[in-house]
Amino acid sequence: MFVDDEYMILEGLKMIVDWSALGFEVVETVKSATEALQYLESHAIDLLITDINMPEMSGIELVKQAQVKNRDFFTIILSGYQEFEFVKKGMQLGVKNYLVKPVNKEELKRSVLEIHAELEKRQQQEQKELYRETGLILWLNNELNDGEFQGLLKQFSSGTQPPYTPLLFSSEKAIVETAAEYFWNRGQQMAVYGRLNEDQLILIYSGSRQQLLLLIRELEQHFSGEHWQIIVGETIEEWETLYKSYEKIKQIQSLQAFYPDLLPHERVLKVDTVNKEEELPFLSFNKALMIGDIKTICQELDRIFDQLLAAQADPEQVKYVSFLLFTDIYRQSPALSVDDYETMIAEIRKGNTIVELRCLFDEILEKTKGQTDQKRYSETVQHAIDIITNDYTEEISLKSAAESLHLSVVYLGQIFKKETELSFNQYLNHVRIKKAQHLLLHTQQTINEISEAIGYNNTNYFSKMFKKLNGITPKEFRDTYREGYDSL
Structure with missing residues (x-):
């Protein structure tokens, strides 16, 4: 886009070089900074060429206001005179070049070609990031085969070895950006940020759980006065089962949305722990459900509730774990209806002791076994x-x-x-x-x-x-x- 209050300058800029040969299309010419800002409200551009000295607003102020509104483009400033202060202010705003009128054609072409090269480099980087993030999303959703997974790992220079732990960091955009940078600087590159939700960062942490928890403790200190939450999934050794751990995180998100009173109100929510040392075997429980043998399922339930009992988990924590276990059963048992779901959720909410809640699961399994018709799909x-x-x-x-x-x-x-x-x-x-x-x-x-x-x-x-x-x-x-x- 060209911006200049002189009509002849605008017309001359259109014709001074072959813009299409340089890889650009002239999408707009305007006679004031105000018109330029109005255009940028609803259009994106890659390059702005603007006069610096205009009646109502200077070219420098135009760039400054556009940047405040998160408009991202390269800029070339034109002026009828050279003045150091203008140059200095322009360079502080990232202005690519400062050309004096009358514009030297060859100097303009050099500047434009440099910008084109940088745009191509940026586009390639964005495509590479998109490819990596798409691969991570497919991995989290169990949609990669062996070859695709190995290809994905080659896109990262570090932080790709097992064990793996998915986690979800949620806060306002600026804090999420800082958290993303925090993990990246520590070699954790397998992150999805911004494309799904600007208020959340999804990270696949590579390394020991103990080291991850130490990093999270540092993060707690760094953001001690801010509003944020991190949900930490179960740590797994085999890449193929990562999606099971990520499913738990999504379940917790759903529970927070619909039943916030049942979840612990903590900044760091670990889906598989009852204290700092002990991990609950959610992954084993999921596999027991797939095996489908009642005795095996009950053995896994007993293991989990015995750990809760030994850890003297508080009622809120026990209900929270019961919620997650039930949502696993519900997801794998289409015979259970939405009404069944609501009824069981109400029963979990009413449960007062670990023994009561464990017995409730025997009722749930009996109900699941007794129903064979699928009911809840469109x-x-x-x-x-x-x-x-x-x-x-x-x-x-x-x-x-x-x-x-x-x-x-x-x-x-x-x-x-x-x-x-x-x-x-x-x-x-x-x-x-x-x-x-x-x-x-x-x-x-x-x-x-x-x-x-x-x-x-x-x-x-x-x-x-x-x-x-x-x-x-x-x-x-x-x-x-x-x-x-x-x-x-």
Whole structure:
């Protein structure tokens, strides 16, 4: 955009060089700084060329006001005279060059080409950051394969080794930016900031949990007088199970939104701890739910409640943990309705002792076992689930399902994930693995035969997926549960 109060100067700037050959398009010419600011209210530009000496507002003031409104562009200042104070003020505002009228064509071209090179470099960096952040989001949502994950790690120069801990830092924008810089300076580069929500930072911390908690303690001291919160997920060793830990963080966000009175009012909220030393086995509980054996699930519940009892956890903490455990059961048991959810939440809120709440889970499991019909999905999502249930042995995908339902792939993917909390492929894998469990328990088929029977043409991939979801291999599952399996 050109800004000059002289019409002939504006016309001359349009023609002095071939702007398209230099990689630019002239999008606007205006005769005052006020008009320029009005244009910038609703338009973005890469380069501003402005006269410095205009009647109502100088070019320097124009740049200053635009920057206050977070407008980001390069600037070349034009003037009929040289004056050091103008130059100094301009350079303080990041003005790229200061050219004296009449403008020297070659000097202008050099300046513009330098700016073009910097814009390209910035664009490449932004694309690289977008690629990295997109990869991290896919990882957090369990949508990367081995090759894609290894490719993602190559995008970072440090902080990519296990164990991994997801965390969510929330505060006002300036504090979040400082927190992001704090972790980055300590080699923690796997961060998503700004693209999802400017008031939050999602970080995948690489390294020991003890070291992470020390860093968080430093952070507490640094922001001692500010309003902020950090939710720390469960620390995991295998990259494939990171999404389970991140799911817990999202559950806590939902609980804070709908039931704030049930959560501890703390700046640092650790989803898997009852004190500084002991960690609750949420990941093992999730795998027990996938295994689906009542006895195994109850054993994991007993472990968790025994730890709460031994730690003398306060009632608020016990209710909070109970909430998280129940949301795991609810998510994996579509037979439970929304009414069931509300009823159980009310029961958890009324619970007074650890023993009461532990007994409540026996009731929940009994209720889950007694109901078989899916109730809570919309007609569209249910149709997609029916496709998976009927055709899981075939090569099906979100795209093929969307085509058969005459829907857009994006729309179906969004509502499917929203209602089931799983992507289409994740749900398909869950169905296939549950079918594999049945075949392992009730047939003599080999692992290779079962893999092929449920739609996997790669036995190694089947075994890896089975262990990822159940925590044990297909052989271990068969050996453990062949003689005694009480299905949820």
